[in-house]
Amino acid sequence: MQVQVISPGIYTYGAMVIGGLLRSAGASVTLHRRFPVEPSPIVFLSLYSTQHLLDPAIREFIARARTAGNTCYIGGPVSAAPEMVLGELVPDAVVIGEGEPVVIPLLSRGSPDGIPGTAYTRNGEIIINPPVPPQTLDRPLPLIPDDIGTQDVRGANVYIETHRGCLGACSFCQVPRFFGRTIRSREIDDILAEVRAFRDKGARRVSISGGTGSLYQYRDGKLNPGAFIALLSGMAEIMGSRNVSAPDIRVDCISDEILDAIRKYTIGWVFFGIESGSDRILNQMGKGVTSSQVADAIESCRQHHLAVAGSFIVGYPTEEPDDYEQTKTFIADHPLDDIFVSIAEPLPSTPLASLALRTPREANPLFVPHTGEYRPLNLTEAEARFFDLSLHGAMCRTRPLLLAGQAYDTFLEEGRKQGREIRLVYGILEKYYRK
Ligand code: SF4
Structure with a gap:
């Protein structure tokens, strides 16, 4: 049986694992990070970003493959929202959760009917078979x-x-x-x-x-x-x-x-998901740690001569201006070797997604127009915080970045892009899950 495993853009580890399993079951498997011109009779798409649900190239490939009589299954992190995947991309079935116990039965039976860990549409109705309980991680080598x-x-x-x-x-x-x-x-x-x-x-x-x-x-x-x-x-x-x-x-x-x-034994970097300098927001995020624990951990790494990077999330639905200022203060007080900023993305199945859907748009920084110092840039509050924190973080690094016009433009464009893409995801979450 000819099988293609496709993970758009990069060879994800999960796609390689599924490829290895299918190969060990006797399939002739090829792995792709670009869409092949000719779909094989069976295609497994491994989708790791909610943005994939909006990608016209993925829609077009699936439609083309299915029209030609091929079978398309979708798995990966997007399977947390099977209704959205079935509605937006229209595959033959979604592999929900961990794919290992599901893909070989799918291959051998040729239909998802009754297989645990699958979702599909029959006569206009969505059928969801709950996933099998977590298994051991014994498996063949990846492809x-x-x-x-x-x-x-x-x-x-x-x-x-x-x-x-x-x-x-x-x-x-x-x-x-x-x-x-x-x-x-x-x-x-x-x-x-x-x-x-x-x-x-x-x-x-x-x-x-x-x-x-x-x-x-x-x-x-x-x-x-x-x-x-x-x-x-x-x-x-x-x-x-x-x-x-x-x-x-x-x-x-x-x-x-x-x-x-x-x-x-490694290159000597650690990466902490710091997220916020506000204990109120850390608590709401369920981080289970306080900003002073983060500060102590950074100090411990310094004592062990490690480089430390940190990531921060802005625009959490309940983030107030004072919370945001505490994040800026934390970054200034605890210089990091590298800093990554992102706008809060409500991934399907997470408590953040439920919170975002409960938060009226007029109170959600993702949608609220920014009225402060960046007003001429026409940003939302989340985008403005992304831009501002990226600039601030670059200047507070252990080796500050010189902020020429290009860096300014890059931060601005990235903030706008994240805001735009996350609002699109929010829109499809609303379509399927707003009660
Ligand atoms: S739950 Fe928190 S600590 Fe665990 S992987 Fe996710 S972000 Fe990291």
Whole structure:
């Protein structure tokens, strides 16, 4: 059976895993980051961004494939909103949640009817079969494309999975909704075999996928630093420590030995999702930490000679001007080596999406016109905060950026783009989920 697995734009790790599973089941599988001219009889699309629901190229490909009699299944993070996917992209079925237990039954039966973890339309009615409970993470090697070495995602060729789930409950994040809040870890030998396979296919830098790396082998309510250190050390032995990164980490999941290992076995960066300098907003986001814990974590990293990047979210529906000012103060008081800003995006299935839908547009910074110092730029309040915090962050970095006109234009355009795209997503959320 000929099967294409497509993840638009980048080879996602999830698409490679599904490709490997289908190959091990006997299918002849090809992996694509661009749409093939000729769809194969079965196509699995792995969609990781809600923006994909609005992408005309994806709509056109699915329509063309189905008109020609091919079968299109869609999985990935967008499956958190199966009604939206079925309504906007009109595939044969949606694979809900973790795809591993679903794709082989789909392939062998040729129809989603009755298969757990699928959603589809029959006679105008949407049928949703609940996902199977979380499984172990034993699986064959992923399908690694020959040109994996050409891919660059935040400096790495690939982000490999060491465990699933997160203890956190951040209101804007799909991870605990998609993978659960119990940590399931892979065997270290399987992970290292995979790292070798990526290296042999030309990957030059391998990273541990997002979430919190140090939750690897978390058990009985405790971190397992020994397991995490063995993992990093094993990866460094294969790739060289300059080619391993494990940046994403919660500020309450670090210790001296964990930070020492990151220093010793990786490129020496950590990335904290800081989000806000306001404890009121951190509490509403369900971050489970305070701004003073974040400040302490940054200081600990400095003591271990690590570089620290932080991300911030502006335009949360309940963010008041005073909350925003506290974020600016935090950034000024705790210089970071790099700063990333984004506008709060209500991803389907998250508490933030419910909050955004409950918040009248006239009170939501995503829609409220900005009336302050950037008024001539004709921005919404969320866009203005994005622009302002990007400028402020650039100047407060440990190595401040010189803000020439080009940087100014880049921040402005990015703020406008995020605002525009998130409003479009908000619009389709309203269409399907506003009660
Ligand atoms: S800690 Fe990170 S992965 Fe976990 S819920 Fe929060 S944002 Fe998501």
